[in-house]
Amino acid sequence: MRKVRQKNIDKGEGLGTFVVDPRKPQLTKEQLAEALFGMTLEELVRDIRENKDGKWDEAYQKST
Numbered sequence: 001m002r003k004v005r006q007k008n009i010d011k012g013e014g015l016g017t018f019v020v021d022p023r024k025p026q027l028t029k030e031q032l033a034e035a036l037f038g039m040t041l042e043e044l045v046r047d048i049r050e051n052k053d054g055k056w057d058e059a060y061q062k063s064t
Helices: 029-037 041-050
Strands: none
Touching: 029 041
16 A cells, blocks of 8 residues: 655644655555554544444534
8 A cells, every 4th residue: 555644743833634655556445544543544534434323423514
């Protein structure tokens, strides 16, 4: 898997900002899920679907 690095993490700058070398091939959906969430895409989908303790409440549209 291609590495994604966080910019200036030791200085507390750029938190949540990932820098990807544009000369490299694009990440797959699976690689991106693992890089951003620390779990496979399948695990992420299952986690969102289960929504344990309301962890993903904001991912669901509230009906009016």
